[in-house]
Amino acid sequence: MYAQGQLVIDELDIKLARDGKNNSELVRAVHDVTVTDGLLNIELKASKGQAILNALVVRKTTTTSVDIQTSNDWELVWNDEFDYEGKPDPNKWSYDIWPAGKVNDEDQTYTDLLENVQVKDGNLIITAHKEDYGNAKYTSGRIHSQGKGDLLYGRVEVRAKLPKGQGTWSAIWMLPSDPFKYETTCSQDEDWQGNSTCDAWPNSGEIDIMEHVGYDMQTIHGTVHNKAYYWVNSEQRKASFEGETVDQAFHVYSIEWTPEHIIVFFDETPYFFYSNESTGWEAWPFDHPYHVILNLAIGGSWGTAGGPIDDSIFPVSMEVDYVRVFKPLP
Template identity: 40%
Template sequence: MKKIVFYDHFDVGTKPNQTYWNIDVGGSGFGNNEDQFYTDRLDNIYIEDSLLHIVARKEDFEHRKYTSAKITTKNKVSIQYGAIEVRMKLPKGLGTWPAFWLLGDNIHKVGWPTCGEIDLMEYVGKEPDALHFSLHSKNFNHTKSNNLHLKKEIKNLSDDFHVYKLEWSKEGFNYYLDNELLFKAPKEDKQGLDNWPFDEPFFMIINLAIGGNWGGKIDDSIFPVEFLIDYVKVTS
């Protein structure tokens, strides 16, 4: 029987549990020329009906024209191997860029991309029928256009909730959508931190970006738009 090592079903309080989650605040563009400013306001992030709501809005805020939210488990919850399962409903519309992803705990020491990045789920509104999974390391990342990036065409992906699951072991990754195996990403002969940083602890991130290099052109008529998370569960 698998052991549950982390489980948040977002049914307590009005904001994410501070024991697990940090709410990031800022609007630096985050290396991707993103257009949103992340806030910690209830206008942008709240819990209701046992769901985490991340809401992007069209509004002038600080130096940005959109607001949204981002949470992380940095310095609070770390994961190394196991199965990460998340039930989510993605937002619709041009310019939306929701993601559930992980970064290496050692990012403050070695920086990105040496720390490693696991993109468990990325989605952009301009490709409404496409699910993306990718891995990044120092020697294999999107800036070099040589990293593992797997794309699956799934019709009407944002119409309903789906369960996204990543099995992570010393041998690599298996990726499931609604319990159907979609991708395998084996470690094979990759050795060393620069090639395969995925034998170290990572922290989780959930955010809804707007626009930017990949989110692209924004349709202002879609706002406000919601990214809904039912639960996050990690088993070992």
């Protein structure tokens, strides 16, 4: 896709971007397109088949960034600036210590080792290694704020630099702090993650602030999952953004969440909008507290969708400068 004669979306594999589901929607956003003559020129070129565009939304770029911490609209209620050394603050974070394959067919095991999750030089560093550990050929880290930094409505900001390399699958996301809120097939307090007989997921929801897979380096993704709309039924609700230097520089990944909508941002540019249809919990399970999760997966169903893991990339890290949670001021 070309805008104003410049290539803005390159080598977009439509079927792959739709998770292999032909009927799924596909939304792709770009930014920094300059129009000087009052006319926006868009050109689609297909390498195979015919290029099709269903709709085009154009928004004016905001030229001044808002300092949320000093804004009259938001109050900082929970944060970690990672201004210390060693393991993540146990008053704010907990580890998921899992074997390979527990969720999403991921190839790594998650540990609480310092080599996998460490706070150093002002950043949280989650590092994946190629090494034999338990049942896995790779190790990495996954931490969460459940019970320590839960949020119902507000804004979440995470400033991060993402890893590079085929096979990486980094994520900044949210899960319900009570995963059994809308389940219909689970036993209370059972291990529901990776459990095919328990429908806590997707029933109770998931909010993905950022996902990134290394075989598609220039693209980041914002998504919501729920009973009505998720990839299994070809009804996924998500959008993707062309963010060119995600492995070379820090960017801010954020959401704003109200009872009416969820908006996902890349560096203050909104690109994914999901509205409350007021049709019930199946489409809007986002009415109870959620918590933040930070992880770097290796391989898995999405990490290897573009090809096998490149073992030459290790060790590889996701770096997080800060996590900030805000509530709207009355």
